[in-house]
Amino acid sequence: MNPDLLRGNLDLILLSILEARPLYGFAIIQEARSRTEGYFDFKEGSLYPALHRLEQEGLLAPQLGEVGRNGKPRKYYALTDRGRVVLRAKREEFRAFTGAVHRLTGG
């Protein structure tokens, strides 16, 4: 997996994973791995700054969940309405981009 490709699309990937239901960090990584059959296996250190940034930008909202392994509630991330709008726009953009690359590279 090319890390540069991941970097440019991290937001799209995270917002997509959270579209169906809220998840906490560890579960997001597992979901990414399983839904892409192991293709997405990114360094977890880049996950939390990205999640926090998306939260600061209002695209994700925090929710407290069940008590975790350290006795404190797990922090779940839920997609906000604003997040849904941005996800839609990013998907469109990605479709346009990959369509154009496809036509260019004769794929």
Added chain:
Amino acid sequence: MTSLTGTPAALTAYLRRATWGLPRARQQELWDELEEHVLTSVDHLCALGASPEQALSQALRELGPPARVSAGMTQVYLMPKVILAATASALALSAALYALAGGNEGSVTLPVLTQRPAKPTCVRGTVPRNVNVVSRQGNVTCFTFNDLRPYQGAFLNLSAVRDALEAQGGRADFVNGRSLDFRLPGGRNSRLTPFFTANGQGYISADRLVTVVVGGPTRVTLNNYAAPLVRLGSVQLRFGNSGSQTVGRAFYSGLAPTLVGQLLPPAPPNGSRTLTVSYNLTGGSLHHVQTALPAGEVVLLVNRESQGNNYETDTAEVQPDGSARLRSSKGKLRFTSSMDQLSPYPSGGRTPALLVRVTNVPLNNLKSGIFLPAQPTSDAPR
């Protein structure tokens, strides 16, 4: 229940480093979050057969260097929001997305281009020295300067300006395919015409953005030298995010004529005022002026060069000790408190000069930034 007993020292050390530098509340929240992540990860690895020690080691490795985590978090919580400037590529985010994805508070940082493409200058007849001749046809010679300084400056991409203005509640549209018409919230219509194009994108001098807005209803203030922060009413733009003396120098020197214009009485509405403002990048005499201003403020020095509206200027950043180093062609200065006391002719061997604080002062009342230093004169060392 976790596979580990107690909280191992390695985990505590990791969490301390990964949450370092954050505001206290954030620090605790992130600590809990990362700790929970590691412990869950350890349980999973133990279930796959690893020993608790091996599992912890691997879990921390998978989380990546703690310094990188804290650097990422610091960017989120402690630095101004950075929005990637629109480029010609298909991945450019539309203005609507910026408005959605950007925050309503904080500033937008625009990348600054510090050197424009060296487009050839063409002359008839004599060609200056120290140039690189590009073509010669009959009497006309086209060349570029060997010295890159004429091409240096602080330039902004007009598409990035448009996106930044729209993200903060302004309206901006390209007209004729090249100029940008914009209106700030509560402001008047203004137009920016590109100074040059590169890769099909128009660029302006950063100071131009301030010049077109000053004099209108919008309140304009400046802050910072190396990465200028410009407040245009409710819109906040930062030029460059890494701080560069080149950017500061280019921005403030380009703005000098506008700043001097703000210190003079308003120009006659129908007439044009001839105003010549020169800026001392090098040469002349270097004056060390002691101010009572805090470090980081920017100071303008003005003196009259000759009869008529001919002024020379320099700007400098106030150092931690309160001093500012400013150039003038005049070696002996006497500081005054108003523009009309600036005569090009020395009296008592000294040329009158004005010192003005230009940061954190509303530019439509720049006179309020005029100050007199404790030492009323300055002699530049020979």
